[in-house]
Amino acid sequence: MADKEKTFQFVIVGGGIAGVTCVEQLSSQLPSADVALITAGPHIKAVTNYKQVSKTLEEFDVEEQPSSVLEEKFPNLTVIHSAVRSLNTNSHTVETVDGRVFGYKNLCICSGARPKLLAQDNPYVLGIRDTDSAQEFQKRLSKAQRIVIVGNGGIALELVYEVEGCEVIWAVKDKAIGNTFFDAGAAQFLIPSLEAEKPEAAAPCKRPRYTTEEPASGAAQTFTADRTSRRHGSDPTEPGSALGPDWHEGIVLQGVEQGSRRVSVEYQCEVEKVFTSEELLNSPQQTLRPESVGSWPVYIQLTNGKTFGCDFVVSATGVMPNTEPFLHGNAFAIADDGGLQVDDHMMTSEPNVYAAGDVCTACWEHSPLWQQMRLWTQARQMGWYASRCMAARVLSEPIELDFCFELFSHVTKFFNYKVVLLGKFNGQGLGPDHELLVRCTKGHEYVKVVLSHGRMVGAVLIGETDLEETFENLILNQMDLTAYGEELLNPNIDIEDYFD
Numbered sequence: 001m002a003d004k005e006k007t008f009q010f011v012i013v014g015g016g017i018a019g020v021t022c023v024e025q026l027s028s029q030l031p032s033a034d035v036a037l038i039t040a041g042p043h044i045k046a047v048t049n050y051k052q053v054s055k056t057l058e059e060f061d062v063e064e065q066p067s068s069v070l071e072e073k074f075p076n077l078t079v080i081h082s083a084v085r086s087l088n089t090n091s092h093t094v095e096t097v098d099g100r101v102f103g104y105k106n107l108c109i110c111s112g113a114r115p116k117l118l119a120q121d122n123p124y125v126l127g128i129r130d131t132d133s134a135q136e137f138q139k140r141l142s143k144a145q146r147i148v149i150v151g152n153g154g155i156a157l158e159l160v161y162e163v164e165g166c167e168v169i170w171a172v173k174d175k176a177i178g179n180t181f182f183d184a185g186a187a188q189f190l191i192p193s194l195e196a197e198k199p200e201a202a203a204p205c206k207r208p209r210y211t212t213e214e215p216a217s218g219a220a221q222t223f224t225a226d227r228t229s230r231r232h233g234s235d236p237t238e239p240g241s242a243l244g245p246d247w248h249e250g251i252v253l254q255g256v257e258q259g260s261r262r263v264s265v266e267y268q269c270e271v272e273k274v275f276t277s278e279e280l281l282n283s284p285q286q287t288l289r290p291e292s293v294g295s296w297p298v299y300i301q302l303t304n305g306k307t308f309g310c311d312f313v314v315s316a317t318g319v320m321p322n323t324e325p326f327l328h329g330n331a332f333a334i335a336d337d338g339g340l341q342v343d344d345h346m347m348t349s350e351p352n353v354y355a356a357g358d359v360c361t362a363c364w365e366h367s368p369l370w371q372q373m374r375l376w377t378q379a380r381q382m383g384w385y386a387s388r389c390m391a392a393r394v395l396s397e398p399i400e401l402d403f404c405f406e407l408f409s410h411v412t413k414f415f416n417y418k419v420v421l422l423g424k425f426n427g428q429g430l431g432p433d434h435e436l437l438v439r440c441t442k443g444h445e446y447v448k449v450v451l452s453h454g455r456m457v458g459a460v461l462i463g464e465t466d467l468e469e470t471f472e473n474l475i476l477n478q479m480d481l482t483a484y485g486e487e488l489l490n491p492n493i494d495i496e497d498y499f500d
């Protein structure tokens with residue numbers, strides 16, 4: 001190993017939201033500290049227009065910026081443009097791929113995660129992770145007639161909604177779409193958005209109470225939609241469109257055909273095999289043959305027995321934490337999901353090594369209303385809190401787990417609806433011991449409340465419901481709501497009057 005070039009008081013690895021927030025907070029709190037940010041690319045991801053919407057809800061934009069912006073703002077910050085190749089926790093050093101060695105007193109690993117791919121090194125299988133891969137996707141899509149999207153999380157949901165002029169076959173392993181974020185009821189609410197956008201009279205279909213989820217009807221559903229001009233405000237040719245929360249904005253997701261969105265959903269299936277047309281023709285198993293062999297570059301066989309030919313497959317089946325460069329020779333405790341285990345001070349099992357964002361797994365005893373999800377908001381919160389913890393230790397000050405980890409909250413947009421998720425919004429970990437209240441107005445709003453022993457523990461709000469603050473308060477104060485019963489969701493009653 002080369003000689004140590006320099007030892008920094010703090011070394012942060014990764015120029016994503018977690019790493020950049022950590023660097024900014026550290027450099028503001030301890031302006032004379034010697035801080036280094038090690039990141040591979042020339043750009044960093046910064047949080048802009050940060051807005052605290054309520055006690056726990058926050059909104060912000062994510063922007064790609066040249067890293068020089070950070071160095072100008074914080075004179076005692078050094079940005080090192082390389083990737084970490086290895087870590088030696090005994091000697092407190094990291095080595096970069098360009099062969100340099102840096103010492104650290106405290107290290108924070110914020111190296112993020114990458115998409116799990118169905119097939120490694122298959123040119124017809126794409127994962128979307130950063131701006132480059134999003135552009136590659138757009139380029140390939142512009143020549144595509146049919147694609148298969150595999151996965152049921154946020155990225156799959158957005159893609160299915162945004163792609164036009166190309167047939168989409170959407171394979172989900174669950175019995176409803178968007179299972180990561182919703183139950184079957186919310187999925188049914190959203191599905192019409194995949195069909196024609198006929199102006200519908202808002203007919204309230206109040207469904208008072210249910211405790212079991214509705215099964216999806218049939219094994220496959222097909223939706224077609226007329227092409228509606230639904231491009232968002234920004235100009236697709238605008239330079240520097242970053243992969244932020246609206247990562248597809250400004251990217252035209254348009255296939256070769258003009259016109260409709262055509263989505264078929266294949267429920268409750270996973271990918272059995274991906275193969276080329278040659279492999280298909282040479283296959284002795286006639287059963288593999290799709291109805292029309294055609295001449296697709298790639299074929300995908302699903303566990304429901306169906307085989308589809310397509311131009312390419314998008315793999316949106318979740319992420320794997322980027323831990324490899326840090327593991328060799330060290331003894332990190334790794335969680336089941338592959339993340340670096342961190343305690344309630346964002347500390348890993350190795351001394352003076354912290355981790356934040358997608359790369360880590362929160363292994364403290366969670367608040368009953370919080371769960372980890374690998375999202376922008378949590379990357380920011382963890383990066384911020386990790387820097388506070390590091391500073392507190394250096395200053396020998398005590399620090400308590402931040403309030404943001406009390407209640408899970410997330411604001412996003414799906415199928416052009418505002419979506420707010422609070423607490424155990426899907427009854428996560430509650431078992432059968434909970435009750436749901438639902439109010440739904442087709443094409444307008446979907447409100448679901450999760451109650452446990454008469455107390456609100458979670459909510460899903462789709463549309464402009466204006467209920468997020470009231471519900472957040474009801475969840476935080478754990479008031480007994482038994483007396484209110486279904487009136488809680490009566491649209492003719494202003495519930496704020498009850499509780500203020």
Ligand SMILES: Cc1cc2nc3c(=O)[nH]c(=O)nc-3n(C[C@H](O)[C@H](O)[C@H](O)COP(=O)(O)OP(=O)(O)OC[C@H]3O[C@@H](n4cnc5c(N)ncnc54)[C@H](O)[C@@H]3O)c2cc1C
Nearest residue numbers: 014015016017018083084111112245357358374375376379
């Ligand atoms: C297509 C897509 C859409 C998404 N949409 C949303 C959304 O709408 N809302 C939402 O909340 N979340 C969304 N997410 C999730 C969100 O992007 C992540 O949760 C968040 O970016 C995690 O931030 P991070 O800082 O932990 O990691 P990242 O943003 O992944 O940053 C990791 C950084 O570490 C660097 N790095 C990695 N390895 C090394 C190494 N060995 N040495 C040095 N540097 C290294 C990388 O270059 C990168 O700069 C989306 C994700 C994807 C892929």
Ligand SMILES: *[C@@H]1O[C@H](CO)[C@@H](O)[C@H](O)[C@H]1NC(C)=O
Nearest residue numbers: 030031032033034074075076
């Ligand atoms: C940078 O650090 C030095 C000491 O290491 C300190 O004197 C100086 O004020 C710091 N710069 C800023 C802008 O805080």
